[in-house]
Amino acid sequence: xxxxxxxxxxxxxxxxxxxxxxxxxxxxxxxxxxxxxxxxxxxxxxxxxxxxxxxxxxxxxxxxxx
Numbered sequence: 001x002x003x004x005x006x007x008x009x010x011x012x013x014x015x016x017x018x019x020x021x022x023x024x025x026x027x028x029x030x031x032x033x034x035x036x037x038x039x040x041x042x043x044x045x046x047x048x049x050x051x052x053x054x055x056x057x058x059x060x061x062x063x064x065x066x
Contacts, residue, residue, distance in 0.1 A: 007044035008036065010052055024055045 001009070011021060018032040025032070025048045034042040 003046050003049050004038070004043045007049050007052060010049075010056070011036070014056065021052065025051045 010016075018029050018036065021036075022029045022032045025044075027035075027048075031042070034040060035044050035048070
């Protein structure tokens with residue numbers, strides 16, 4: 001599974017909007033939209049994947065500790 005496929009899978013699994021992904025990876029909403037649709041060769045990077053994973057794992061750990 002490529003990095004692009006992994007990010008898209010996480011987005012689909014968590015039902016995330018472009019706005020939510022944008023806030024986590026620190027990119028503009030339009031950039032996320034382009035990366036999601038692979039417009040103009042835009043794809044999610046390993047760094048984007050790591051930021052997304054870290055943020056949501058940290059959030060789930062906070063929920064778990066309640």
